[in-house]
Amino acid sequence: MNFVIVTGLSGAGKSQTIKFLEDFGYFCIDNLPPALIPKFAEICSQTGGKIEKVAIVVDIRGREFFNDLFKSLRTLQSMGYNYEILFLEAKDEVLVKRYKETRRNHPLAHDGDIFEAIKKERLKLSELKKQAKHIIDTSDFLPRQLREELEKIFVAGEKFESLIISVQSFGFKYGIPIDADIVFDVRFLPNPYYIEELKRFSGLEEQIRDFVLKSKEANEFLDKVTDLFEFLIPHYIKEGKSRLVIAIGCTGGRHRSVVLASEIYKRLKDNGHTVLINHRDISKDVSGERTK
Numbered sequence: 001m002n003f004v005i006v007t008g009l010s011g012a013g014k015s016q017t018i019k020f021l022e023d024f025g026y027f028c029i030d031n032l033p034p035a036l037i038p039k040f041a042e043i044c045s046q047t048g049g050k051i052e053k054v055a056i057v058v059d060i061r062g063r064e065f066f067n068d069l070f071k072s073l074r075t076l077q078s079m080g081y082n083y084e085i086l087f088l089e090a091k092d093e094v095l096v097k098r099y100k101e102t103r104r105n106h107p108l109a110h111d112g113d114i115f116e117a118i119k120k121e122r123l124k125l126s127e128l129k130k131q132a133k134h135i136i137d138t139s140d141f142l143p144r145q146l147r148e149e150l151e152k153i154f155v156a157g158e159k160f161e162s163l164i165i166s167v168q169s170f171g172f173k174y175g176i177p178i179d180a181d182i183v184f185d186v187r188f189l190p191n192p193y194y195i196e197e198l199k200r201f202s203g204l205e206e207q208i209r210d211f212v213l214k215s216k217e218a219n220e221f222l223d224k225v226t227d228l229f230e231f232l233i234p235h236y237i238k239e240g241k242s243r244l245v246i247a248i249g250c251t252g253g254r255h256r257s258v259v260l261a262s263e264i265y266k267r268l269k270d271n272g273h274t275v276l277i278n279h280r281d282i283s284k285d286v287s288g289e290r291t292k
Helices: 014-023 034-045 060-078 092-102 114-130 143-154 206-213 216-238 256-270
Strands: 002-008 027-030 053-057 082-089 134-137 164-171 182-185 243-250 274-279
Touching: 002 014, 002 114, 014 027, 014 053, 014 082, 014 143, 034 053, 034 060, 060 082, 060 114, 082 114, 092 114, 134 143, 164 256, 206 216, 206 256, 216 243, 216 256, 243 256, 256 274
Parallel strands: 002 053, 002 082, 027 053, 082 134, 164 243, 164 274, 182 243
Antiparallel strands: none
Protein backbone atom coordinates (compact mmCIF):
# COMPACT_ATOMS: atom_id res chain seq x y z
CA MET A 1 0.00 0.00 0.00
CA ASN A 2 1.25 3.45 -0.92
CA PHE A 3 0.80 6.17 1.72
CA VAL A 4 1.37 9.82 0.91
CA ILE A 5 1.46 12.26 3.82
CA VAL A 6 0.54 15.69 2.43
CA THR A 7 1.67 18.54 4.66
CA GLY A 8 3.21 21.99 4.55
CA LEU A 9 2.37 25.62 5.11
CA SER A 10 -1.18 26.84 5.43
CA GLY A 11 -2.21 28.42 2.13
CA ALA A 12 0.42 26.58 0.07
CA GLY A 13 -2.10 24.44 -1.82
CA LYS A 14 -2.76 21.31 0.23
CA SER A 15 -6.51 21.35 -0.44
CA GLN A 16 -5.93 21.66 -4.18
CA THR A 17 -3.32 18.91 -4.01
CA ILE A 18 -5.63 16.46 -2.29
CA LYS A 19 -8.27 17.05 -4.98
CA PHE A 20 -5.73 16.25 -7.70
CA LEU A 21 -4.53 13.11 -5.89
CA GLU A 22 -8.14 12.01 -5.62
CA ASP A 23 -8.39 12.40 -9.40
CA PHE A 24 -5.31 10.16 -9.68
CA GLY A 25 -7.07 7.37 -7.82
CA TYR A 26 -5.90 8.04 -4.26
CA PHE A 27 -8.22 7.51 -1.30
CA CYS A 28 -7.90 10.90 0.39
CA ILE A 29 -8.56 12.16 3.90
CA ASP A 30 -8.07 15.77 4.98
CA ASN A 31 -6.96 16.70 8.52
CA LEU A 32 -6.87 13.20 10.00
CA PRO A 33 -5.53 13.25 13.60
CA PRO A 34 -2.03 11.70 13.33
CA ALA A 35 -2.69 9.24 16.16
CA LEU A 36 -5.32 7.58 13.96
CA ILE A 37 -3.00 6.99 10.98
CA PRO A 38 -1.82 3.47 12.03
CA LYS A 39 -5.40 2.38 12.76
CA PHE A 40 -6.55 3.78 9.43
CA ALA A 41 -3.77 1.85 7.69
CA GLU A 42 -5.07 -1.35 9.26
CA ILE A 43 -8.57 -0.64 8.03
CA CYS A 44 -7.32 -0.01 4.49
CA SER A 45 -5.32 -3.24 4.50
CA GLN A 46 -8.50 -5.17 5.30
CA THR A 47 -10.24 -4.11 2.08
CA GLY A 48 -8.70 -6.93 0.09
CA GLY A 49 -6.62 -4.69 -2.13
CA LYS A 50 -9.45 -2.30 -2.97
CA ILE A 51 -7.52 0.59 -1.40
CA GLU A 52 -3.91 0.61 -2.57
CA LYS A 53 -3.17 4.32 -2.72
CA VAL A 54 -3.86 6.63 0.24
CA ALA A 55 -3.20 10.34 0.72
CA ILE A 56 -3.62 11.96 4.12
CA VAL A 57 -3.37 15.70 4.82
CA VAL A 58 -1.77 16.40 8.19
CA ASP A 59 -0.87 19.92 9.31
CA ILE A 60 -0.98 22.36 12.20
CA ARG A 61 -4.78 22.51 12.07
CA GLY A 62 -4.56 19.36 14.18
CA ARG A 63 -3.31 21.58 17.02
CA GLU A 64 -1.99 19.45 19.93
CA PHE A 65 -2.73 16.26 17.98
CA PHE A 66 -0.11 17.30 15.40
CA ASN A 67 2.62 16.44 17.90
CA ASP A 68 1.69 12.75 17.56
CA LEU A 69 2.72 12.67 13.90
CA PHE A 70 6.31 11.42 14.20
CA LYS A 71 5.30 8.69 16.63
CA SER A 72 2.51 7.58 14.28
CA LEU A 73 4.85 7.52 11.29
CA ARG A 74 7.31 5.32 13.19
CA THR A 75 4.44 2.99 14.09
CA LEU A 76 3.28 2.94 10.48
CA GLN A 77 6.75 1.93 9.35
CA SER A 78 7.06 -0.77 12.03
CA MET A 79 3.77 -2.22 10.74
CA GLY A 80 5.38 -2.66 7.34
CA TYR A 81 3.68 0.22 5.53
CA ASN A 82 5.80 2.52 3.38
CA TYR A 83 5.03 6.21 3.22
CA GLU A 84 6.39 9.34 1.59
CA ILE A 85 5.98 12.94 2.66
CA LEU A 86 4.92 15.66 0.23
CA PHE A 87 5.67 19.12 1.64
CA LEU A 88 4.08 22.22 0.10
CA GLU A 89 5.42 25.72 0.72
CA ALA A 90 5.32 29.23 -0.76
CA LYS A 91 6.84 32.67 -0.19
CA ASP A 92 5.53 34.65 2.77
CA GLU A 93 4.06 37.44 0.65
CA VAL A 94 2.26 34.90 -1.56
CA LEU A 95 0.74 33.16 1.47
CA VAL A 96 -0.43 36.49 2.91
CA LYS A 97 -2.01 37.46 -0.41
CA ARG A 98 -3.83 34.14 -0.64
CA TYR A 99 -5.21 34.55 2.88
CA LYS A 100 -6.42 38.06 2.10
CA GLU A 101 -8.09 36.88 -1.11
CA THR A 102 -9.93 34.04 0.62
CA ARG A 103 -10.56 36.06 3.81
CA ARG A 104 -9.71 33.02 5.89
CA ASN A 105 -7.85 33.13 9.20
CA HIS A 106 -4.44 31.53 9.59
CA PRO A 107 -4.65 28.74 12.22
CA LEU A 108 -1.86 30.34 14.25
CA ALA A 109 -2.83 34.00 13.74
CA HIS A 110 -4.62 34.42 17.04
CA ASP A 111 -3.68 38.11 17.21
CA GLY A 112 -4.27 38.75 13.51
CA ASP A 113 -0.56 38.97 12.57
CA ILE A 114 -0.34 36.65 9.55
CA PHE A 115 3.40 37.16 8.97
CA GLU A 116 4.18 36.16 12.55
CA ALA A 117 1.86 33.15 12.23
CA ILE A 118 3.67 32.01 9.07
CA LYS A 119 7.01 32.38 10.86
CA LYS A 120 5.78 30.20 13.75
CA GLU A 121 4.39 27.63 11.33
CA ARG A 122 7.66 27.38 9.38
CA LEU A 123 9.50 26.72 12.63
CA LYS A 124 6.98 24.12 13.78
CA LEU A 125 7.16 22.29 10.44
CA SER A 126 10.94 22.54 9.93
CA GLU A 127 11.73 19.00 11.11
CA LEU A 128 8.92 17.53 9.02
CA LYS A 129 10.22 19.36 5.96
CA LYS A 130 13.63 17.74 6.45
CA GLN A 131 12.00 14.33 6.20
CA ALA A 132 9.99 15.15 3.08
CA LYS A 133 10.71 13.21 -0.08
CA HIS A 134 9.07 15.85 -2.25
CA ILE A 135 9.08 19.61 -1.62
CA ILE A 136 7.07 21.84 -3.94
CA ASP A 137 7.15 25.64 -3.82
CA THR A 138 3.78 26.73 -5.22
CA SER A 139 4.54 30.48 -5.19
CA ASP A 140 4.38 30.85 -8.97
CA PHE A 141 2.12 27.92 -9.78
CA LEU A 142 -1.24 28.05 -11.48
CA PRO A 143 -3.51 25.12 -10.51
CA ARG A 144 -2.80 23.32 -13.78
CA GLN A 145 0.95 23.61 -13.21
CA LEU A 146 0.62 22.12 -9.73
CA ARG A 147 -1.41 19.29 -11.21
CA GLU A 148 1.29 18.67 -13.83
CA GLU A 149 3.99 18.38 -11.15
CA LEU A 150 1.89 16.03 -9.05
CA GLU A 151 1.12 13.94 -12.10
CA LYS A 152 4.82 13.59 -12.85
CA ILE A 153 5.49 12.29 -9.35
CA PHE A 154 2.46 10.17 -8.52
CA VAL A 155 1.22 9.02 -11.93
CA ALA A 156 4.09 8.98 -14.42
CA GLY A 157 6.60 7.99 -11.75
CA GLU A 158 9.17 10.40 -13.13
CA LYS A 159 12.15 11.42 -11.04
CA PHE A 160 11.12 14.49 -9.07
CA GLU A 161 13.36 17.52 -8.97
CA SER A 162 12.54 19.64 -5.95
CA LEU A 163 14.00 22.82 -7.46
CA ILE A 164 11.42 24.99 -9.22
CA ILE A 165 13.12 27.28 -11.76
CA SER A 166 11.44 30.54 -12.71
CA VAL A 167 12.82 32.29 -15.81
CA GLN A 168 11.79 35.93 -16.02
CA SER A 169 12.37 38.58 -18.66
CA PHE A 170 12.38 42.22 -17.55
CA GLY A 171 13.33 45.74 -18.54
CA PHE A 172 16.13 47.51 -16.67
CA LYS A 173 14.23 50.78 -17.02
CA TYR A 174 11.57 49.30 -14.73
CA GLY A 175 13.98 47.88 -12.17
CA ILE A 176 15.59 44.50 -11.50
CA PRO A 177 13.17 41.88 -10.07
CA ILE A 178 13.64 41.92 -6.30
CA ASP A 179 13.42 38.14 -5.99
CA ALA A 180 16.01 37.38 -8.71
CA ASP A 181 18.79 34.96 -7.75
CA ILE A 182 20.75 35.33 -11.01
CA VAL A 183 20.57 38.35 -13.34
CA PHE A 184 21.84 38.54 -16.93
CA ASP A 185 22.08 41.75 -18.94
CA VAL A 186 21.50 41.10 -22.68
CA ARG A 187 21.73 44.72 -23.81
CA PHE A 188 24.96 43.78 -25.61
CA LEU A 189 22.84 42.34 -28.45
CA PRO A 190 21.48 44.33 -31.43
CA ASN A 191 18.22 46.03 -30.51
CA PRO A 192 15.22 45.48 -32.85
CA TYR A 193 13.51 48.51 -31.34
CA TYR A 194 15.55 50.77 -33.59
CA ILE A 195 14.29 49.05 -36.73
CA GLU A 196 11.02 50.75 -37.60
CA GLU A 197 9.27 47.70 -39.04
CA LEU A 198 10.17 45.55 -36.02
CA LYS A 199 9.76 47.70 -32.90
CA ARG A 200 5.98 47.22 -32.62
CA PHE A 201 6.40 43.44 -32.28
CA SER A 202 7.35 41.61 -29.07
CA GLY A 203 9.90 38.89 -28.45
CA LEU A 204 7.12 36.30 -28.57
CA GLU A 205 6.64 36.92 -32.28
CA GLU A 206 8.60 35.27 -35.06
CA GLN A 207 9.99 38.50 -36.53
CA ILE A 208 11.77 39.46 -33.30
CA ARG A 209 12.83 35.92 -32.47
CA ASP A 210 14.48 35.50 -35.88
CA PHE A 211 16.20 38.89 -35.60
CA VAL A 212 17.67 38.20 -32.16
CA LEU A 213 18.68 34.60 -32.79
CA LYS A 214 20.43 35.32 -36.08
CA SER A 215 23.13 36.89 -33.93
CA LYS A 216 26.13 34.64 -33.30
CA GLU A 217 26.57 36.26 -29.89
CA ALA A 218 22.99 35.41 -28.86
CA ASN A 219 23.49 31.72 -29.61
CA GLU A 220 26.87 31.64 -27.87
CA PHE A 221 25.26 33.28 -24.86
CA LEU A 222 22.50 30.66 -24.78
CA ASP A 223 24.99 27.79 -25.01
CA LYS A 224 27.18 29.20 -22.25
CA VAL A 225 24.38 29.99 -19.77
CA THR A 226 22.72 26.61 -20.41
CA ASP A 227 26.02 24.90 -19.53
CA LEU A 228 26.28 27.11 -16.44
CA PHE A 229 22.77 26.20 -15.26
CA GLU A 230 23.33 22.48 -15.82
CA PHE A 231 26.39 22.80 -13.61
CA LEU A 232 24.62 24.86 -10.92
CA ILE A 233 21.25 23.13 -10.67
CA PRO A 234 22.43 19.82 -9.10
CA HIS A 235 24.44 21.79 -6.53
CA TYR A 236 21.46 23.98 -5.66
CA ILE A 237 19.33 20.86 -5.19
CA LYS A 238 22.01 19.25 -3.04
CA GLU A 239 22.03 22.30 -0.77
CA GLY A 240 18.24 22.16 -0.41
CA LYS A 241 17.29 25.18 -2.53
CA SER A 242 13.68 24.83 -3.65
CA ARG A 243 13.31 27.90 -5.90
CA LEU A 244 15.65 29.55 -8.40
CA VAL A 245 14.73 32.79 -10.16
CA ILE A 246 16.71 33.58 -13.33
CA ALA A 247 16.17 37.13 -14.60
CA ILE A 248 17.08 38.14 -18.16
CA GLY A 249 17.04 41.88 -18.77
CA CYS A 250 17.19 44.26 -21.71
CA THR A 251 16.27 47.94 -21.82
CA GLY A 252 12.48 47.74 -21.95
CA GLY A 253 11.85 44.04 -21.37
CA ARG A 254 9.91 43.62 -24.61
CA HIS A 255 12.29 42.27 -27.26
CA ARG A 256 15.73 40.75 -26.57
CA SER A 257 15.13 39.58 -23.02
CA VAL A 258 11.83 37.95 -24.00
CA VAL A 259 13.44 35.94 -26.78
CA LEU A 260 16.38 34.76 -24.67
CA ALA A 261 14.28 34.02 -21.59
CA SER A 262 11.97 31.94 -23.78
CA GLU A 263 14.91 30.02 -25.24
CA ILE A 264 16.44 29.35 -21.81
CA TYR A 265 13.04 28.19 -20.56
CA LYS A 266 12.73 25.78 -23.49
CA ARG A 267 16.24 24.38 -23.09
CA LEU A 268 15.90 23.77 -19.37
CA LYS A 269 12.45 22.23 -19.80
CA ASP A 270 13.76 19.95 -22.58
CA ASN A 271 16.50 18.87 -20.16
CA GLY A 272 13.87 17.64 -17.72
CA HIS A 273 13.80 20.49 -15.21
CA THR A 274 10.67 22.02 -13.69
CA VAL A 275 10.55 25.49 -15.22
CA LEU A 276 8.14 28.42 -15.23
CA ILE A 277 8.27 31.47 -17.51
CA ASN A 278 7.17 35.05 -16.91
CA HIS A 279 7.64 38.10 -19.14
CA ARG A 280 7.23 40.85 -16.55
CA ASP A 281 7.46 43.97 -18.71
CA ILE A 282 6.47 42.74 -22.17
CA SER A 283 3.41 45.02 -22.37
CA LYS A 284 4.96 48.16 -20.90
CA ASP A 285 7.34 49.41 -23.57
CA VAL A 286 4.99 49.96 -26.48
CA SER A 287 5.18 53.74 -26.86
CA GLY A 288 7.65 55.72 -28.90
CA GLU A 289 9.49 56.88 -25.78
CA ARG A 290 12.80 55.11 -25.29
CA THR A 291 15.86 55.24 -23.07
CA LYS A 292 19.14 53.56 -23.79
